[in-house]
Amino acid sequence: MKLLFSESRPDHGHYVYPFAIWAFPEEGETPADLLAAGFLPSGHKLDRYYLCRHTRVVLKQFAATSENRRVLRKWPGVQCEAVSREDFALSEERLAFCLSYTRSRFSGGGMSEARLRSLFASPVTTHVLIFRRESDGRELGYVTCYREAGRALFYYYAFYSIEHVGQSLGAFMMTTAAQWCAREGIEYLYLGTCYSESALYKTQFAGFEFFNGMRWSNSRDELKALLGRGGGDAGDGHLLEDEGFRARHLPEGLGAAAAASRFRG
Template identity: 60%
Template sequence: MKLLFSEAQPDYAHYVFPYAIWAFLEAGETPADAFAAGFLPSGRQLDRFYLCRNLRVDLARYAPSSENRRVLRKGPGVQAALVPRAEFLLTPERRALCRRYIDQKFGPSGMSDKRLDSLFASPVTSHVLVFREGTAEIGYATLYLERECLAFYYYAFYALDHVNRSLGMLMMTTAVNLFARRGFGHLYLGTCYAESALYKTRFSGMEFFNGYLWSQNLAELKFILHRQQGSPEQHLLEDAAYRAGEWAAELPFLANASRFRSMAPPLDQTGATGLPK
C-alpha cells in the first residue's frame, strides 16, 4: 500500500501534529489488505482507504453469548437472505423504506437520493442482507464481502416503527452469526468514536485497531473514549495514564507489532527523489 498523510489541525503549543492517513492499494493487493491494516473505505469505489479506530469481530473466537441469544429470540419470525448486489433491485418500495429510516434517524439531509442510489450500485456494496418477516421486507444491510476472509457491515436500513425496538441489533447479531457459520475470518463493523457506538462490542472476538495493532482489550477502548471527552494535551502514547494501563507495553514492542514500514522513495539518475515537480 501507498500512504498519503494529510495534515489536520495542529496543536503546536503541545507538539501534537495530527494527520489523516490515506491508503492506496498497489498491484497484487486487495481491499482485504487495507482492512487488515486498520483501514476502512474512504470512497465507495474502493480506491482509497482511511486509517481509523476500526472495530471487527474475529469470527474464529466468536461464540454467541446469553445476550446475543436473547437479541435473536426477539425476532423468531425474522429471516435473512444474502443477495448479490447484481440480483438486488432498489425498487421504489425498498427505496422508500431506506428513505424513511434516513429521514427519521438523521433528518432529510442525512443522505440524498442520489447518494442512496449510488450506495447500492458501488463496488463497496457487493451484497445486501435482506431481512423479512413473513412476506414483508423490514430491513437491509449493505455488505462488502471478499472471498471468505472478510465481511464489512457497511450501512443498515430498517423499519424504525417495527414492534421489535432492537431490530438494528438483531440484524447485526444475525450477520455475525451468519458469517461465523460460513467460515469467514472477520466481520468489520465500522468505527467507534463515541460511547454510543459501544453496542458494536457486544460480541466475543471483538477487536479494535488502536493505531499499531488489533487490541482485544475493551477496557483500553473505554479508556480512550473517556479520555477524548476532555481536552488531552498529549497524543495517546505520551499519556502517562494510558502507558500505565493494563494493556501497556514498551515502545519497542509496539513498534515491532506495527505492520507499517517506511521505505525511501526511488531515486532518479541525478540522485534526486523521483517525485514530480
C-alpha cells in the same frame, strides 16, 4: 499500499501536529488487505481508505452470548437472505424505505437519493442482506456489505423499518449477520468505527477487537479509556506520551509495540 498524509488542525500549545492517513491499494492488494491493516473505505469506489479506530469480530472466536440470544429471541420468524448486488433490485418501494430510515435516523437530513443509489450500485456493496418476516414476506431491513470470500465482510449501511426503532431490530440484524458470517466461514466481520459511547454496542460480540493505531486489541478497558480522552487534560498531547495509558495498556513498552507494527517507513 501507498500512503498519503493529509494535514489536519495543529495544536501548537501541546506540540500536536496531526495528519489524516490515507491508503491507496497497490497491484495485487484487495480490500481485505487494507481492512486488516486498520483502514476503512473512503467512499464507494474502494480506491481510497482512511486509517481509524474501527472494529471487527474474529469469527472463529464468535459464539452467541446470553445478550445475543436475548436479542435474537425478540425477533422470531425473521430470516436473513444474502443476495449479490446484481440480484438486488432497488425498486422505488425499497428506495423510499431506505430514504425514510435515513431521514429519521441520520443527522443532517438523511442521505440523498443520488447517494443512496450510488451506494447500492458501487463496488463497496457486493451483497445486500435482506431481513424478511416469514409469516407474510414483509421486508424489515437491509444491510449493504462488501464481502470477500473467506476473508472479510464489511457491514456498511443498515436500514430498517422506522416502525420498529427502539425494539432491538438493528441489534438483531447485526447479531444475525455475525452468525451468518461464522457459518459461511468468513474470517472477520468489520463493523465500522467506535469513537463514542453510543457505538459500544459493537463490543457485545465474543471475538470483538478494535484497531488502536498499532495493532488489533481485544481490551474493552483500553477502548473505554480511549473514549474517555475526549477533552480537558485527559485529551492533551499524543496518546503514546500518556505514561499512565502506557503503563496500563502497553506494559511491554514502546519498543515492543514498534517491533510488532506492520507499518514501515
